[in-house]
Amino acid sequence: MSEAAAVKTHDRGAVHADQLEPSLTPGNLGKLGMWTFLVGDAMTFGAGIAAYGALRINNPNWPTPADYLGITTTAIMTFILICSSVTMVEALDGVQHGRQSKFQTFMALTVLGGIVFLGMQAFEWHHLIAEKGMSIQRDLFDATFFILTGFHGCHVFGGVVYNSVLLIRGRMGKLPQAKAGLVEIAGLYWHFVDLVWILIFTFIYLI
Amino acid sequence: MTTQAAISSYEVDHSGPNYIAVFIYLAILTGIELGVYATGLPHVAKVGLLIALAWAKAVLVAMYFMHLAMEKRALALIAIIPIVLVTFLCFMLLPDLTTRMWTKFDHKIKVTNPAEMGAHPVAPPPVQAPIPQL
Numbered sequence: 001m002s003e004a005a006a007v008k009t010h011d012r013g014a015v016h017a018d019q020l021e022p023s024l025t026p027g028n029l030g031k032l033g034m035w036t037f038l039v040g041d042a043m044t045f046g047a048g049i050a051a052y053g054a055l056r057i058n059n060p061n062w063p064t065p066a067d068y069l070g071i072t073t074t075a076i077m078t079f080i081l082i083c084s085s086v087t088m089v090e091a092l093d094g095v096q097h098g099r100q101s102k103f104q105t106f107m108a109l110t111v112l113g114g115i116v117f118l119g120m121q122a123f124e125w126h127h128l129i130a131e132k133g134m135s136i137q138r139d140l141f142d143a144t145f146f147i148l149t150g151f152h153g154c155h156v157f158g159g160v161v162y163n164s165v166l167l168i169r170g171r172m173g174k175l176p177q178a179k180a181g182l183v184e185i186a187g188l189y190w191h192f193v194d195l196v197w198i199l200i201f202t203f204i205y206l207i
Numbered sequence: 208m209t210t211q212a213a214i215s216s217y218e219v220d221h222s223g224p225n226y227i228a229v230f231i232y233l234a235i236l237t238g239i240e241l242g243v244y245a246t247g248l249p250h251v252a253k254v255g256l257l258i259a260l261a262w263a264k265a266v267l268v269a270m271y272f273m274h275l276a277m278e279k280r281a282l283a284l285i286a287i288i289p290i291v292l293v294t295f296l297c298f299m300l301l302p303d304l305t306t307r308m309w310t311k312f313d314h315k316i317k318v319t320n321p322a323e324m325g326a327h328p329v330a331p332p333p334v335q336a337p338i339p340q341l
Contacts, residue, residue, distance in 0.1 A: 035282060035285055035286065036285075038286075039285060039286065039288055039289050042289035042290075042293075043289045043292060043293065046289050046290075046292070046293030046296070047293065047296060049293075050293055050296050050297050050300065053297070054300045054303065054304055057304055058304060066244075071241075071244070075237065075241055078237055079234065079237065082230060082233045082234065082237070083230070085230075085268065085272050086226055086227070086229075086230045088272075089223075089226045089272055090226070093223070184274075187272070187273075188273055191268055191269075191272040191273045192273070194268055194272070195265050195268045195269060195273075198261055198264045198265050198268065199261055199265060201261070202240065202257050202258065202260070202261035203258075203261075206240065206244045206257050207253075207254050207257055207258075
């Protein structure tokens with residue numbers, strides 16, 4: 001290799017070293033990981049809702065959802081999820097500022113919101129199955145309804161477990177201010193669950 | 208800088224969005240959604256309005272509760288990817304939606320045994336039209 005070529009290579013290497021993105025650190029790895037997961041999860045929900053739309057448009061006999069589904073109940077469920085998103089950001093605010101009691105109170109309220117949501121969904125499903133005769137095997141209207149709301153319900157259940165673990169860690173004194181990032185990451189998941197329900201409420205129930 | 212000073216400056220710097228205001232906007236938009244749902248608007252207008260309102264709420268949640276408004280733009284670009292891909296998916300489904308034979312006819316489903324329909328008379332399973340002989 002000539003001397004000129006060596007200098008050129010060296011120069012190019014130096015420029016690249018300066019321009020490289022900083023390495024993933026524990027400080028940003030978790031958040032990026034959660035966002036990557038959420039992007040994949042959003043694709044799953046998006047494909048499910050798109051498939052629902054395709055099936056519905058193709059079927060001139062598709063019933064009006066409101067004739068079967070309770071709009072009032074689900075509007076209350078929507079409101080509860082929005083409230084639990086607010087309690088989640090308040091819990092994050094608490095742990096970020098080292099106020100453990102605020103964190104624990106609002107995280108407990110967030111978990112409670114998720115449990116109430118799941119309870120109302122169980123009540124709704126029981127009503128639809130036992131009293132209105134709906135079944136995942138009966139037709140596409142029923143199948144798409146149970147799959148989309150059920151998949152979302154599984155996410156809420158996962159979020160309740162996730163948040164409960166953080167709440168227990170907080171109560172055990174293992175969630176100091178320095179680890180507030182863990183709550184922020186959990187918050188990303190919880191708000192995503194809220195965001196998806198907002199879309200499901202519109203596409204499955206209202207339209 | 209002492210630890211206490213660091214915490215104090217952290218507290219000053221960490222002035223997030225007004226979450227209560229976002230909550231109020233979300234509650235108002237949900238109320239408007241229910242209002243639009245209950246009105247006698249033409250179906251197309253109602254669907255368009257409801258979808259727009261749902262997206263407005265979703266954007267509020269993503270921007271403020273999920274802090275996208277305060278993050279680097281690269282993260283917002285990552286978050287937009289699923290929306291772009293699902294939009295493509297919808298366009299990819301369009302040929303199927305527009306060429307189904309059974310959507311081009313007045314598709315009446317014959318109920319041979321009404322008892323089988325149960326309490327769900329207006330939601331019979333979709334029946335695929337027979338493939339036309341070439």
